[in-house]
Amino acid sequence: xxxxxxxxxxxVQPVGSPLSxxxxxxxxxxxxxxxxxxxxxxxxxxLFYSVGIGQISSEVPQNLSxxxxxxxxxxxxxxxLLLSDSGFYLCAWGEGTGRWNEKLFFGSGTQLSVL
Amino acid sequence: QKEVEQNSGPLSVPEGAIASLNCxxxxxxxQSFFWYRQYSGKSPELIMSIYSNGDKEDGRFTAQLNKAxxxxxxxxxxxxxSDSATYLCAVRRSNDYKLSFGAGTTVTVxx
Numbered sequence: 001x002x003x004x005x006x007x008x009x010x011x012v013q014p015v016g017s018p019l020s021x022x023x024x025x026x027x028x029x030x031x032x033x034x035x036x037x038x039x040x041x042x043x044x045x046x047l048f049y050s051v052g053i054g055q056i057s058s059e060v061p062q063n064l065s066x067x068x069x070x071x072x073x074x075x076x077x078x079x080x081l082l083l084s085d086s087g088f089y090l091c092a093w094g095e096g097t098g099r100w101n102e103k104l105f106f107g108s109g110t111q112l113s114v115l
Numbered sequence: 116q117k118e119v120e121q122n123s124g125p126l127s128v129p130e131g132a133i134a135s136l137n138c139x140x141x142x143x144x145x146q147s148f149f150w151y152r153q154y155s156g157k158s159p160e161l162i163m164s165i166y167s168n169g170d171k172e173d174g175r176f177t178a179q180l181n182k183a184x185x186x187x188x189x190x191x192x193x194x195x196x197s198d199s200a201t202y203l204c205a206v207r208r209s210n211d212y213k214l215s216f217g218a219g220t221t222v223t224v225x226x
Binding site for chain 2: 032034036041042043044045046049051057059090094099100101102103104105106107108109111
């Protein structure tokens, strides 16, 4: 069965510091991968998605970037964190026979606090 | 206009009652609809998917879709205290990778 691992679970970082969040998926090959962010009391916002190694699509322009160095690894990064980067970061992988019926399954998330 | 709108709640229902959650979406070409359950501090968990008009039942959950009226609903029958959570509605436009989420409805089931 497929599993998704995301770490760390909690992170407290000072403003201006770098960020690296990692996500790996097991039990599937060439999955679509996603990074979402959830601000307190708000819906999930899609940040990046990837349909293959080295293929990254950005949904929202900001100081974050993503990379997919391996088939089942997805990394979210920032060179300098802002206060507004605080939130609950969720990695997800997609399962489906086509784009229309793809279901997303989320990792356990990283609660990031930028102070 | 938000892509996906839900009443934030809280929706309080007694144990054993039916909880009814509603969601409306703005884009008529939306094709796929999902309900996720999210416990406080946890990640969302997929509970239902629906793609065509009508009802879809899975255990105590029933999803209802009306594309003409652009709404999708979730019914939780025989509500249990363990159903207390925030329920997120998610919508995907036709041929799009992006899944758009509502802000969620918080449900509290009181014993």
